[in-house]
Amino acid sequence: DGGITQSPKYLFRKEGQNVTLSCEQNLNHDAMYWYRQDPGQGLRLIYYSQIVNDFQKGDIAEGYSVSREKKESFPLTVTSAQKNPTAFYLCASDVGDTQYFGPGTRLTVL
Amino acid sequence: GNSVTQMEGPVTLSEEAFLTINCTYTATGYPSLFWYVQYPGEGLQLLLKATKADDKGSNKGFEATYRKETTSFHLEKGSVQVSDSAVYFCALLNTGGFKTIFGAGTRLFVKA
Numbered sequence: 001d002g003g004i005t006q007s008p009k010y011l012f013r014k015e016g017q018n019v020t021l022s023c024e025q026n027l028n029h030d031a032m033y034w035y036r037q038d039p040g041q042g043l044r045l046i047y048y049s050q051i052v053n054d055f056q057k058g059d060i061a062e063g064y065s066v067s068r069e070k071k072e073s074f075p076l077t078v079t080s081a082q083k084n085p086t087a088f089y090l091c092a093s094d095v096g097d098t099q100y101f102g103p104g105t106r107l108t109v110l
Numbered sequence: 111g112n113s114v115t116q117m118e119g120p121v122t123l124s125e126e127a128f129l130t131i132n133c134t135y136t137a138t139g140y141p142s143l144f145w146y147v148q149y150p151g152e153g154l155q156l157l158l159k160a161t162k163a164d165d166k167g168s169n170k171g172f173e174a175t176y177r178k179e180t181t182s183f184h185l186e187k188g189s190v191q192v193s194d195s196a197v198y199f200c201a202l203l204n205t206g207g208f209k210t211i212f213g214a215g216t217r218l219f220v221k222a
Binding site: 031040042102 | 114156212213
């Protein structure tokens with residue numbers, strides 16, 4: 001089955017630590033996205049990549065970093081510079097006008 | 111700029127009730143409009159879409175009509191089920207754009 005996988009499902013981090021969230025897709029989509037979801041708010045775009053080896057900042061990129069070395073993979077690193085990282089993180093890819101989402105990673109900072 | 115506004119939730123309905131979730135948008139150009147649904151603990155999935163004025167998107171008993179004159183894309187369902195309990199997001203994608211703009215989401219609870 002084609003789709004997007006994210007791991008881990010739950011992640012706990014101590015303050016001051018960097019953590020990396022995994023996103024893998026086997027849909028053969030060129031474009032991939034990372035969103036942050038907070039309670040009562042819509043999705044906010046962190047980073048996006050339209051092609052391998054290229055990515056762009058979204059609306060809230062500060063404190064985050066990404067890489068896109070392979071078409072299938074778009075990992076997100078939440079750095080210690082992110083002031084309030086506790087949130088639900090969603091990875092997506094798209095073809096045409098429709099986005100396909102992974103199941104999400106819930107990150108909690110202790 | 112582009113934006114999407116949808117009614118605040120939560121919306122609580124009894125099974126078989128009629129559902130309307132309002133969505134209005136602001137956009138330059140002629141966007142495509144979408145409704146995505148998020149079931150508990152999951153990512154979003156496309157529910158329906160419409161790409162031009164007066165188009166009606168429909169899926170699983172839900173429908174929404176692209177109204178350019180009122181810049182609206184309200185979601186409706188004639189008879190909701192408990193399994194429809196989820197968060198519903200209205201969204202737009204402008205012509206030639208790559209960035210989908212999402213509304214804040216509306217949580218729906220359906221009671222048996």
